[in-house]
Amino acid sequence: MEEEKPWALISEVGGDLGYLEELADIVKRHFQVVCYKDFLQNPELHGSRIQAVLSWKYHPAAEPSLLRLLPSLKVFASGGVGVDHLDVPFINSLGVKVANTPGVVSDSTADIAMGLLLASARKILQGHQIATDPKTDHIPQSLMGVEVTGSTLGIIGMGDIGYKIAQRSRGFEMKILYHNRTRRCATDEHAVGATFCQSLDDLLRTSDFIIIAVKLTPETVGLIGPRELSLMKPTATLVNISRGQVVDQDALVRALRAETICAAALDVTHPEPLPRDHPLLRLPNVLITPHIGINTYSTARRIVQRMVDNALAAVRGSPVPDEVKPQ
Numbered sequence: 166m167e168e169e170k171p172w173a174l175i176s177e178v179g180g181d182l183g184y185l186e187e188l189a190d191i192v193k194r195h196f197q198v199v200c201y202k203d204f205l206q207n208p209e210l211h212g213s214r215i216q217a218v219l220s221w222k223y224h225p226a227a228e229p230s231l232l233r234l235l236p237s238l239k240v241f242a243s244g245g246v247g248v249d250h251l252d253v254p255f256i257n258s259l260g261v262k263v264a265n266t267p268g269v270v271s272d273s274t275a276d277i278a279m280g281l282l283l284a285s286a287r288k289i290l291q292g293h294q295i296a297t298d299p300k301t302d303h304i305p306q307s308l309m310g311v312e313v314t315g316s317t318l319g320i321i322g323m324g325d326i327g328y329k330i331a332q333r334s335r336g337f338e339m340k341i342l343y344h345n346r347t348r349r350c351a352t353d354e355h356a357v358g359a360t361f362c363q364s365l366d367d368l369l370r371t372s373d374f375i376i377i378a379v380k381l382t383p384e385t386v387g388l389i390g391p392r393e394l395s396l397m398k399p400t401a402t403l404v405n406i407s408r409g410q411v412v413d414q415d416a417l418v419r420a421l422r423a424e425t426i427c428a429a430a431l432d433v434t435h436p437e438p439l440p441r442d443h444p445l446l447r448l449p450n451v452l453i454t455p456h457i458g459i460n461t462y463s464t465a466r467r468i469v470q471r472m473v474d475n476a477l478a479a480v481r482g483s484p485v486p487d488e489v490k491p492q
């Protein structure tokens with residue numbers, strides 16, 4: 166007789182995890198699935214049998230009051246690499262493991278960083294607007310962009326994503342500087358031609374493009390504040406694909422308004438989305454995307470498969486491949 170599949174709680178199909186039926190199907194191969202809204206209809210019935218939560222970005226089941234309704238829960242399997250939306254020590258204190266999906270998100274996140282850099286430097290969105298505006302019959306001078314090829318790129322945070330960004334920048338013959346808590350080994354540096362910059366200030370002073378790829382931790386909150394922005398060249402562009410909290414947004418607005426830096430391209434903000442009247446949404450030298458760094462079909466499939474692998478391991482009592490330990 167086939168063994169009964171364990172139960173998992175996911176978001177509603179059409180919601181985050183299940184935005185493609187296909188993604189929910191990957192989970193359903195291994196789990197009996199309860200969607201969040203069905204769970205809320207009858208928390209007593211479902212709560213006692215759910216052993217895994219599979220969550221993509223923020224999930225309301227991460228709230229302590231809800232977690233307490235899941236006495237059989239063994240694992241909170243989160244999609245993506247950042248777990249800043251989860252209270253890991255609290256979840257662990259309930260005997261529940263936390264897992265993320267590092268590695269599988271790096272390529273698509275590095276791609277979006279390069280996409281933002283290029284789109285901002287070469288004013289691709291403004292170009293599209295002009296090209297599609299029926300009233301426009303000339304190309305304004307303001308559409309002159311910044312040359313990417315041969316420029317200096319400063320990468321803040323040289324983990325997997327930062328490294329993939331460096332690999333991509335080589336194709337643009339960029340001079341690559343990086344700042345990281347720990348220096349990469351000489352082989353890694355050589356392979357991408359990256360130079361370690363112990364001093365963040367030096368990196369900020371010399372880079373034409375700066376990409377932030379650090380994790381959100383208490384140490385990185387506000388890492389780029391008024392002082393750091395003031396060190397950047399007036400021709401420099403700041404790209405953030407990490408978390409909004411790493412940049413002091415008020416200071417960024419001031420720097421962009423005063424044009425003490427040239428532009429910013431942000432896949433992340435704080436909060437997300439920004440209030441509709443936020444000044445960052447009105448500035449002509451800002452490009453914003455709604456945290457879509459990992460949003461590709463193949464990355465999504467890999468993430469969900471990885472969440473399933475982590476969840477199954479926890480349910481079976483095996484070591485969880487991507488377990489996140491409290492910092």
Ligand SMILES: O=C(O)[C@H](O)CO
Nearest residue numbers: 222245246247270459
């Ligand atoms: O952390 C990540 O992997 C992405 O930013 C999605 O949250």
